[in-house]
Amino acid sequence: MSTDSFLVLKDQVAIVTGAAAGIGAAIARRLARAQAGVVIADLDASAAAETADSIRSETNSEAFPLAMDVTNPASVEQAVQTVLQRFGRVHILVNNAGIAGRAAPLWEQSLEEWRQVVEINLFGIVHCCRAVINAMRRERYGRIVNIASIAGKEGNPNMTAYSASKAAVIGFTKSLAKEVATEGICVNAVSPAVVRTRLLEQLTPLHVEYMTERIPMRRTGSPEEIAAVVHFLASKDCSFVTGQCYDASGGRATY
Numbered sequence: 001m002s003t004d005s006f007l008v009l010k011d012q013v014a015i016v017t018g019a020a021a022g023i024g025a026a027i028a029r030r031l032a033r034a035q036a037g038v039v040i041a042d043l044d045a046s047a048a049a050e051t052a053d054s055i056r057s058e059t060n061s062e063a064f065p066l067a068m069d070v071t072n073p074a075s076v077e078q079a080v081q082t083v084l085q086r087f088g089r090v091h092i093l094v095n096n097a098g099i100a101g102r103a104a105p106l107w108e109q110s111l112e113e114w115r116q117v118v119e120i121n122l123f124g125i126v127h128c129c130r131a132v133i134n135a136m137r138r139e140r141y142g143r144i145v146n147i148a149s150i151a152g153k154e155g156n157p158n159m160t161a162y163s164a165s166k167a168a169v170i171g172f173t174k175s176l177a178k179e180v181a182t183e184g185i186c187v188n189a190v191s192p193a194v195v196r197t198r199l200l201e202q203l204t205p206l207h208v209e210y211m212t213e214r215i216p217m218r219r220t221g222s223p224e225e226i227a228a229v230v231h232f233l234a235s236k237d238c239s240f241v242t243g244q245c246y247d248a249s250g251g252r253a254t255y
């Protein structure tokens, strides 16, 4: 990649939540390869440290592990302050941390299970955006990318909480994007279909088959394929695109 490409993220700092594993780790690695300094923010501090080590050894970029529970506003605020003290700025926030929750029909799920999914997938994004948005507004620059899901558009059975939380992420993205549209901040979402990560362990093989069968490409996606879409949305090249939901779904989304 030529160094004058806007896709180069030299001197930029990116926080990626849930970056210790799966899609988040692939996103952090991709941004680091584009020369961003990346903050590997995750509930699992030791896995975050391992991922940061491996990214640092593969790229010349800074990779900084940070313990963060996205459901806890105090933990998020403290983590963002640590990043601001260390790096001075946050250019990119990728809200990726999320869980599927246990696959079961609505009547077999407890309210507590339902709430946990919404707390992580929706409120986690709200807390992280609230913690960085004023710093981005002061600099009149920012790129926020929220990882939603095709479930938020199509609705998957046995995943009411997950589907509802991801639909809410898409609505939240469109709304926040308009609030900061004249301030140099672009806010977009990415909706993956099935991607082979540990998250699928929360579901039954039958459930994964149901979702994969609906993908016109007839295959699952890779974390790297999602990271490629996020890279554009996190870059300066994404300058006239905001409030959108990009599908990385092998053609599954019908709208």
Ligand SMILES: NC(=O)c1ccc[n+]([C@@H]2O[C@H](COP(=O)([O-])OP(=O)(O)OC[C@H]3O[C@@H](n4cnc5c(N)ncnc54)[C@H](O)[C@@H]3O)[C@@H](O)[C@H]2O)c1
Pocket (backbone or CB within 6 Å): 017, 018, 019, 020, 021, 022, 023, 024, 041, 042, 043, 044, 068, 069, 070, 071, 096, 097, 098, 099, 100, 120, 124, 147, 148, 149, 150, 191, 192, 193, 194, 195, 196, 197, 198, 199, 200
């Ligand atoms: N895998 C898929 O098929 C798929 C499809 C569509 C959307 N997504 C979305 O992509 C995102 C990443 O999923 P994945 O498949 O890589 O999952 P994963 O389970 O492999 O990784 C999720 C990461 O998030 C972290 N995490 C969980 N709760 C957290 C919290 N409270 N605070 C901070 N970190 C937390 C975990 O420790 C883990 O490292 C999620 O938002 C998920 O909903 C995944």
